Amino acid sequence: MHYVALTGGIGGAKLALGLARILAADEIAFVVNTGDDFEHLGLHISPDMDTLTYTLAGLSNPEAGWGRKDESWQFMAALDELGGETWFRLGDRDLALHVTRTGMLKEGATLTQATRRIAASLGVRQPIIPMSDDPVRTQVHTASGPMAFQHYFVRDRCEPAVTGFEFAGAEDAVPSPELATHLDGCDGIVICPSNPFVSVDPILAVPGLEEALKASGAPLVAVSPIVGGAAIKGPTAKMMGELGVPATADQVAEHYAGFIDGFILDQQDAALDGTLAMPTRVAQSLMVTLEDRERLAAETLDFVNALRKGTD
Amino acid sequence: MHYVALTGGIGGAKLALGLARILAADEIAFVVNTGDDFEHLGLHISPDMDTLTYTLAGLSNPEAGWGRKDESWQFMAALDELGGETWFRLGDRDLALHVTRTGMLKEGATLTQATRRIAASLGVRQPIIPMSDDPVRTQVHTASGPMAFQHYFVRDRCEPAVTGFEFAGAEDAVPSPELATHLDGCDGIVICPSNPFVSVDPILAVPGLEEALKASGAPLVAVSPIVGGAAIKGPTAKMMGELGVPATADQVAEHYAGFIDGFILDQQDAALDGTLAMPTRVAQSLMVTLEDRERLAAETLDFVNALRKGTD
Numbered sequence: 347m348h349y350v351a352l353t354g355g356i357g358g359a360k361l362a363l364g365l366a367r368i369l370a371a372d373e374i375a376f377v378v379n380t381g382d383d384f385e386h387l388g389l390h391i392s393p394d395m396d397t398l399t400y401t402l403a404g405l406s407n408p409e410a411g412w413g414r415k416d417e418s419w420q421f422m423a424a425l426d427e428l429g430g431e432t433w434f435r436l437g438d439r440d441l442a443l444h445v446t447r448t449g450m451l452k453e454g455a456t457l458t459q460a461t462r463r464i465a466a467s468l469g470v471r472q473p474i475i476p477m478s479d480d481p482v483r484t485q486v487h488t489a490s491g492p493m494a495f496q497h498y499f500v501r502d503r504c505e506p507a508v509t510g511f512e513f514a515g516a517e518d519a520v521p522s523p524e525l526a527t528h529l530d531g532c533d534g535i536v537i538c539p540s541n542p543f544v545s546v547d548p549i550l551a552v553p554g555l556e557e558a559l560k561a562s563g564a565p566l567v568a569v570s571p572i573v574g575g576a577a578i579k580g581p582t583a584k585m586m587g588e589l590g591v592p593a594t595a596d597q598v599a600e601h602y603a604g605f606i607d608g609f610i611l612d613q614q615d616a617a618l619d620g621t622l623a624m625p626t627r628v629a630q631s632l633m634v635t636l637e638d639r640e641r642l643a644a645e646t647l648d649f650v651n652a653l654r655k656g657t658d
Numbered sequence: 659m660h661y662v663a664l665t666g667g668i669g670g671a672k673l674a675l676g677l678a679r680i681l682a683a684d685e686i687a688f689v690v691n692t693g694d695d696f697e698h699l700g701l702h703i704s705p706d707m708d709t710l711t712y713t714l715a716g717l718s719n720p721e722a723g724w725g726r727k728d729e730s731w732q733f734m735a736a737l738d739e740l741g742g743e744t745w746f747r748l749g750d751r752d753l754a755l756h757v758t759r760t761g762m763l764k765e766g767a768t769l770t771q772a773t774r775r776i777a778a779s780l781g782v783r784q785p786i787i788p789m790s791d792d793p794v795r796t797q798v799h800t801a802s803g804p805m806a807f808q809h810y811f812v813r814d815r816c817e818p819a820v821t822g823f824e825f826a827g828a829e830d831a832v833p834s835p836e837l838a839t840h841l842d843g844c845d846g847i848v849i850c851p852s853n854p855f856v857s858v859d860p861i862l863a864v865p866g867l868e869e870a871l872k873a874s875g876a877p878l879v880a881v882s883p884i885v886g887g888a889a890i891k892g893p894t895a896k897m898m899g900e901l902g903v904p905a906t907a908d909q910v911a912e913h914y915a916g917f918i919d920g921f922i923l924d925q926q927d928a929a930l931d932g933t934l935a936m937p938t939r940v941a942q943s944l945m946v947t948l949e950d951r952e953r954l955a956a957e958t959l960d961f962v963n964a965l966r967k968g969t970d
Contacts, residue, residue, distance in 0.1 A: 388700075388761035418732045424754035428779045438750040442736035445757075449700035467740045 347373050349647065350528050350564070351536040354379040354394050354545020356411035357571055357579045358538035359401040360633040364643030365536070366402055367636070371471035375528035379540070380457065380476045381484035381513055381548025382495045386434055387425075389444040390451055393496070394545065395461055395476060396443060403468040411579070414439050433501040458522045473524060477549040480519035484548050485512040495544065504581040507588045511543055516551040521558060529562040534650030537568035539631065541582045542601045543589075556605065565653035567608040569646060570595040573631060574614035596622055608653050610646060625649075625658050659685050661959065662840050662876070663848040666691040666706050666857020668723035669883055669891045670850035671713040673958070676951030677848070678714050680959075683783035687840035691852070692769065692788045693796035693825055693860025694807045698746055699737075701756040702763055705808070706857065707773055707788060708755060715780040723891070726751050745813045770834045785836065789861040792831035796860050797824040807856065816893040819900045823855055828863040833870060841874040846962030849880035851943065853894045854913045855901075868917065877965035879920040881958060882907040885943060886926035908934055920965050922958060937961075937970050 349369065353362050353376055365374050376398060383392045393412065400406035400414055407415045417437035426432050436444065443464060450460040456479040465474050484495040488506035498506060540546055546568075550556045559566060572595045577583040583593035591597050599609040599622050611618055612631040619628050627649040633639045652658030661681065665674050665688055677686050688710060695704045705724065712718035712726055719727045729749035738744050748756065755776060762772040768791040777786050796807040800818035810818060852858055858880075862868045871878060884907045889895040895905035903909050911921040911934050923930055924943040931940050939961040945951045964970035 387757050388764045389757065414736075418730060418750065420730045420750035421733065421754050421757075424726075424751035425758065428754055428758050428776060430754065430758050438730065438732035438753075439736035441750075441753065441757075442733050442740055442742065445699050445701065445733075445753075446737065446740050446742050452700045464740060 347533045348528065348531060349374050349534045349536060349650070350377060350532055350559075351375075351538055352377050352540075352546060352549050353398060353538040354540030355382075355397055355580065358394075358540035358545060359398045359406075359411075360639050361536070361538045361569060361642055361646070362398055363401050363636075364633070364639030364641070365647070366472050367640050368643050368647075375473040375475060375524075377475050377477055377522075377525060377549060379545045379548050380478060381482050381544065381551075382499065383481070384483065384494060384496050386496070387430065387436075388448070390448045391434070391444055391496075392447070392457070392461075392476070395474060396440070398474055399443075399461075399465050399468060399470060402465070402470045402472060402474070405468065413437055434496060458524050473528065475522045475524045475528070477522065477555065478519040478552045479522055480515060482516045482519050482548055482552065483514045484544055485514055486544070487512060499544075499581075504584060508543075508585050509588070511547065513548045513551040516548070517553065519552045521552050521555045525555070525558060529558055529564070532562045532564040534564050534647065534654060535559055535562070535566045536646055536650065537566065537602070537606065539569040539571040539578065541571060541577075541580055541585070542598055543582070543585055550605070560605070565607040565650050566605065567610060567646060567650050567653065568598070568602050568606045569610040569631060569642070570598050570612060570615070572598050573612040578632060594618075599624065599626075608649055608658070610649060625653060627658070659845045660840065660843060661686050661846045661848060661962070662689060662844055662871075663687075663850055664689050664852075664858060664861050665710060665850040666852030667694075667709055667892065670706075670852035670857060671710045671718075671723075672945040672951050673848070673850045673881060673954055674710055675713050675948075676945070676953070676955030677959070678784050679948070679952050680955050687785040687787060687836075689787050689789055689834075689837060689861060691857045691860050692790060693794050693856065693863075694811065695793070696795065696806060696808050698808070699742065699748075700760070702760045703746070703756055703808075704759070704769070704773075704788070707786060708752070710786055711755075711773075711777050711780060711782060714777070714782045714784060714786070717780065725749055746808060770836050785840065787834045787836045787840070789834065789867065790831040790864045791834055792827060794828045794831050794860055794864065795826045796856055797826050798856070799824060811856075811893075816896060820855075820897050821900070823859065825860045825863040828860070829865065831864045833864050833867045837867070837870065841870055841876070844874045844876040846876050846959065846966060847871055847874070847878045848958055848962065849878065849914070849918065851881040851883040851890065853883060853889075853892055853897070854910055855894070855897055862917070872917070877919040877962050878917065879922060879958060879962050879965065880911070880914050880918045881922040881943060881954070882910050882924060882927070884910050885924040890944065906930075911936065911938075920961055920970070922961060937965060939970070
C-alpha cells in the first residue's frame with residue numbers, strides 16, 4: 347500500500363508520526379506546507395518541514411511542539427547583544443539545520459533535495475516533500491493590512507484579526523517533482539488535522555497540485571482540526587470566528603467540500619455524523635500519547651481503505 | 659593625532675589592542691585583511707576582522723586568540739550530526755556575528771557598513787575597516803596545487819609546504835571607501851606584527867591601497883612578526899623557510915623594502931639594529947600582558963612620530 351499525507355505544523359505532525367509508526371517507510375510520503383517558510387537573518391527557515399522532520403526523527407521538543415529537545419540558546423543571547431531580531435527563537439542545535447539547508451540552497455540544491463538530505467542525516471526514512479521548490483509565502487490579511495505569516499503567527503502571537511489570506515508566489519509555483527512519484531498508484535490521501543487556511547490551503551494553492559491529487563483516483567480524507575467547537579492547537583477556531591464562520595467541524599468539512607471524499611470527526615462531534623454531504627467517520631482525534639497517534643492513524647487509513655473499496 | 663594600523667590575525671590584534679588602549683577612539687583606525695574571508699556553510703566569515711572586533715570588545719577567547727570567550731558548541735555538535743563540515747569551529751555565540759553579517763550583506767550592506775554596525779553593537783568605538791568591500795581570496799600555492807586559505811590554515815593546519823600566494827579578485831578590488839577619510843591628515847601608519855605573506859600582502863594587493871598609504875605622506879612603520887628567528891604565532895617562519903628565505907627579522911624588513919620607512923626589531927634581534935637599509939628601533943615586542951601591548955604600542959608610535967619629525 348502507498349499513502350500520501352498533507353500536513354502543516356504541530357497538529358499535523360502528530361498524526362504524521364502515527365502514520366509513520368504503523369506503516370513501512372516506503373508506504374507513506376508527506377507533502378508539507380511551505381507557505382510559512384521565510385527568510386530570516388539570511389537563513390531559509392521552513393517551520394512546518396522542520397517540525398515534521400524533528401518529530402519523525404524523535405528529536406522534537408515535546409513541550410513546545412516546535413524546535414528540538416535538549417536545546418540551548420547561546421546564539422539567541424549573542425544575537426540580542428548584536429541588536430538582532432530575536433522574536434523568532436532559533437536554538438543552537440536547531441540552527442545547524444537552518445544553516446545547512448540555507449547553504450545547500452545557495453549551492454543550487456532544490457528545497458526538495460535539501461530536505462531529503464537533511465532528513466536522511468537525521469535518520470528519517472519516510473519521504474518529506476515540500477509542496478513546491480518555488481517560494482510561496484502566506485500573507486495574512488488583517489484590518490491593519492497584510493502581514494507576513496511568521497510576523498502574524500510568532501511575532502504578533504496571532505493577535506491581529508484576520509480578514510483573508512494570500513499565497514504570494516503560488517501562481518508561479520509548480521509542485522515538487524517528487525510528488526508525482528508518490529501519487530502514482532497511491533491508495534489514499536490524508537489531510538492531517540492542520541489549519542485549513544494557513545497549512546492546507548497554501549499546499550492546494552500550488553497550481554496543478556490539487557488536480558494531481560484528484561487525478562490519482564485515491565480517496566481523500568481530512569481529519570478535523572476542530573473538536574467540540576475549538577481548535578486543538580493554534581488559531582484555526584479564532585480565524586474562523588474572525589472570518590464570520592462558526593468554528594465547528596462541519597464548517598471545516600464544508601471548506602474542503604468538492605475536494606475531499608471523507609471527513610473524520612472527533613467523538614465530541616459525533617452528533618454531526620451522517621449530517622454532512624460526504625461520508626464521515628467518528629474517531630478519538632485528540633492525540634496525547636503515542637498510542638493515540640497510532641490509533642487515529644489506523645482509524646484514518648481504515649476509513650480511506652473503506653472509501654477506496656466502496657465499503658463505506 | 660591620527661594613526662592608521664594595518665592588521666591581520668591574532669598577533670596583529672594584540673598590538674591593535676595596545677594602540678586602542680593608549681589612544682582616543684578617534685585617533686586610530688584599523689585596516690584589516692579580508693584575504694582570509696571565506697564563504698562557509700552559506701555564511702560570510704571574516705576571521706581577521708572578527709578577531710580584532712572581539713579583541714577590542716573585550717570578548718575574545720584569551721587562550722585560543724580567535725573566537726569568543728565563554729563559548730559553547732551545541733551548533734557544531736548538531737552540524738556534525740547533520741553531516742556538515744565541522745573543521746572550521748563556529749561557536750554558538752560567535753555564530754550570531756556571522757549570521758548577522760551574512761544577513762546584512764544579503765540585504766545590500768557593504769562589508770564596511772556591516773562591520774561598522776556589528777562593532778558598534780559590541781561597543782567598539784575605533785573604526786574597523788576591511789581592506790576592501792570586494793572579495794579578495796588568498797590562495798596558498800603548494801606542491802599539490804592551490805588551496806583556499808582556510809583550507810590551508812585551519813583544515814590542513816598549515817602542513818602543506820607553500821610555494822607562493824595569490825590574491826584572487828584583488829585586481830578588480832578597490833579599497834574600502836572609509837580608508838581615504840582616515841588617511842587624510844594621517845600622522846603615521848603602523849603595520850602590526852602580522853604575517854607579511856597572508857595578512858599584510860593581501861591588503862597591499864588591493865590596487866591603489868599601497869599608493870594611497872604612501873601618498874598620505876605619513877611615515878610607515880612595520881613591527882617584526884619574527885623574533886629571534888621564529889614566528890611568535892602562526893606559520894610565518896615556516897613559510898619563509900619553504901620559500902627559501904631565512905626566517906629572520908631582517909628578511910621581513912627586506913620584504914617591505916621600498917614601502918616602509920622604519921622597522922621595529924625585538925630585543926632578541928638587537929644585533930640587527932643599524933644593519934638594515936632603513937631606520938630601526940629595538941623594542942620588547944613579545945606581548946604577554948596588557949601592559950606589554952600598551953608599551954609596544956607606545957614605543958611604535960614614538961618611533962613613528964620621531965620619523966615624522968625627522969628626529970630618528
